[in-house]
Amino acid sequence: MLHAIVVLFMVVWFTPVLGLFVNSFRTQGDIGDSGWWHAIVAPLFTGYNYQQALQVIGLGQSLGTSLAIAVPTTVLTTVISAIGAFALTRMNFAGQTILSLVLVALMVTPPQVTLVPLLKLFSVTGLYGTIPAMWVYMVGFTVPFGIFLVRGFISSIPDELFESARLDGAADLRIFRSLVLPLAAPVLGSLAIIQFLWAWNDLLTPLIFLGGTAVPQPLTVNVAGLVTATGQGEAQLMAATVISILLPLIVIVSLQRYFVRGVLGGAVKG
Structure with a gap:
C-alpha cells in the first residue's frame, strides 16, 4: 500500500512535466488540436520550437546571468550559514542571545517590504x-x-566528539574544519539545493534590481517576457520553459537523497 501511494504521488508530480516536455517538441497546430498524450499514438516532433526560443531568450547570455546569480549566492549562503551556526552553537561571546533573537526576527520578516529601501x-x-x-x-x-537549519544539525552532534577534539589540542577553527564540516555535509548540501533553486527560479528580484539595465536578464525574466513577445507562440513558450527548468530538475532528481538526509539530520538529538 505504501509503495502504491508513493508511485501515485510520483505519477501526479511527473505528469505535468512530461506533458510540458512532449508539447515542446510539437507544432503549434498540433498543440491546439489535441492533448500531449496524442503524441504517443501519432508521434510527430520538431526542434523548431527550441530554435526559435533560443533566439528570442538569448540562451548564452541569459544562462550566464542565471549562473552568475545562483552559483555565488549558493556558495556564500552555505559558507556563511555554516560559520554562523557553529559560532552560535559551540562558541561563547557577548551578545550571543541577542544575535540569535535577531536572526529569528529576520526569518519572519517578509523580503518584499525591503525591496524599496x-x-x-x-x-x-x-x-x-x-x-x-x-x-x-x-x-x-x-x-x-x-x-537556523545548520544550527539544529550541529546541536545534534554529541558533545563527546568536541571534548575529545579539544583534549587533542584542536582549536575552534580546526574543530570546525575537520569535525563539523564533514559531519554537516548533508545539511549543508540541503541548504545549497534550497538556495540554488530559489536563486535560479526567482523572478521578482531580478526584475527590480536588474530590469531596464544593460545586464542581460536571467532565464526566468526572459521566459516570462516570451509570453508577450510571442503572442500565440505557445509551443515556443513551452520549449523555453523546458530550457529554464532543466538544470533545477536535474539538481532535484540527482541530489534528492542528500536533501532528505540533510533536512532530517538534526531532527533527533544525539
Whole structure:
C-alpha cells in the first residue's frame, strides 16, 4: 500500500512535466488540436520550437546571468550559514542571545517590504543594475534560515566528539574544519539545493534590481517576457520553459537523497 501511494504521488508530480516536455517538441497546430498524450499514438516532433526560443531568450547570455546569480549566492549562503551556526552553537561571546533573537526576527520578516529601501540604497551605492546587488539581497535573506537549519544539525552532534577534539589540542577553527564540516555535509548540501533553486527560479528580484539595465536578464525574466513577445507562440513558450527548468530538475532528481538526509539530520538529538 505504501509503495502504491508513493508511485501515485510520483505519477501526479511527473505528469505535468512530461506533458510540458512532449508539447515542446510539437507544432503549434498540433498543440491546439489535441492533448500531449496524442503524441504517443501519432508521434510527430520538431526542434523548431527550441530554435526559435533560443533566439528570442538569448540562451548564452541569459544562462550566464542565471549562473552568475545562483552559483555565488549558493556558495556564500552555505559558507556563511555554516560559520554562523557553529559560532552560535559551540562558541561563547557577548551578545550571543541577542544575535540569535535577531536572526529569528529576520526569518519572519517578509523580503518584499525591503525591496524599496534596498532599491534606494543600491542606487546610492552604485550597486543597482549589477550582479552583486542580487548576491547581497538573496544571501542576506537566506542566511538566517540557513543558520537556523545548520544550527539544529550541529546541536545534534554529541558533545563527546568536541571534548575529545579539544583534549587533542584542536582549536575552534580546526574543530570546525575537520569535525563539523564533514559531519554537516548533508545539511549543508540541503541548504545549497534550497538556495540554488530559489536563486535560479526567482523572478521578482531580478526584475527590480536588474530590469531596464544593460545586464542581460536571467532565464526566468526572459521566459516570462516570451509570453508577450510571442503572442500565440505557445509551443515556443513551452520549449523555453523546458530550457529554464532543466538544470533545477536535474539538481532535484540527482541530489534528492542528500536533501532528505540533510533536512532530517538534526531532527533527533544525539
